[in-house]
Amino acid sequence: MRVLVVTAVAAERSSVTAAAGPAEPEELALPGGAVLHRIPAAGVTYDVLAAGVGPAAAAAGTATALTTAALAGAPYDLAVSAGIGGGFAPGAPLGGLVVARRIVAADLGAATADGFLPVTELGFGVDAHPVDDALVRAVGAATGAEPGAVLTVSTVTGTAARAAELAAAHPDALAEAMEGFGVAEAAAAHGVPVLELRAVSNAVGPRDRAAWRIGDALAALTEAFRAVGPALAEAVIPAAEAVHPAGEAVHPAAEAAVETSVEALREPAEEGHRA
Known part of the structure; x- marks a missing residue:
């Protein structure tokens, strides 16, 4: 089983x-x-990519990795957005883990005189991706991660008022970060299941740097990935193969751009599928 992990x-x-x-x-170069x-x-087998900060960088990096793997004939079985993030008290204590039931674009939409309108209500797409319940349960059992919504924001929350606004709009929210929705959008475009796993480094709200526990959160992330492998192997149903129209050709420029990466990925990927 092959898993793309995007930080x-x-x-x-x-x-x-x-x-x-x-x-x-x-x-392996992309x-x-x-x-x-x-x-x-x-x-x-985990392929781990540091794609950059924010949903746009996360989506671009995830899409590049997923496309390269698909062109190699060995698509990923799962895409995971992972890292540290802010936690909503009291459900997400510092150093604890959160696994997303929903990956939500919390600030994608429009500000109006009557309040915020999410992009879904504007008719321009979706503002949340659900995560498979069996996968959430398996990850929670393996790591102790609490299940709930993880919010993706482009601007990190820095005031108590904004934290309260987000909590009121998303009562099931346990954490906020900046990349999950981008990973989820790219995964959805490829038909690949998605997961978000966050270790809590700080409380959502006023930026009290003295209270941050980044080291503890990073250590918790390591322990989570030590524990979660067998659960993923049992819980994930491999994504259906992408459908390509018969006779559809790859543009020569695109083919040249991925040739080296495809060759680097193909042999290890095939070994993983035989295991």
Whole structure:
């Protein structure tokens, strides 16, 4: 089973790859210069990508990795948005883990005189992606992560008033971060299941840096990925193969751009599917 794990920054990526122990991850280049860090786990191969901060960077990086894998003939079985994030008290204590039941674009929409209108109500798409219940339960049982909504925001919450506004609009929210919805949008476009797993480094609200527990959250992320591999292998139903019209050709420029990455990914991917 092959899992794409997308983080925002290198520190989060390193916390995930540390789950494999002292062995250095294999590095695989993607088109555009991004690098996958590949590690083995029990029943799972993780390809970990630090895609950048925010939903746009997350969507672009995820789409690049998913497309490269699909062109190699070995699509991913699951895409995971992972990292640290803010927690809504009291359900998400510092250093704790949250697994998303819903991945929500909390500030994608329009401000009106009557309040915020999400993009769904504007008729321009979706503002949330549900996560498979069986997958959420399996991850929660393996890691102790609390299930709830994880909000994706483009501007991190910095006031008590905004925290209260978000909590009122999303009573099931346990955490906020900046990338999950971007990963979910790219995964949905490829027909790949999605998951979001967050370790809580700070409380959502006023930015009290002295109270942040980033080290504890990164350590919790490592322990989560040490524990979760077998649960993913049992819970994930592999995504259906992407449908490509018969005779559809790949544009030569696009083919050249991914040729090296495809060759790098193909052999390890095939070994993973045989395992």
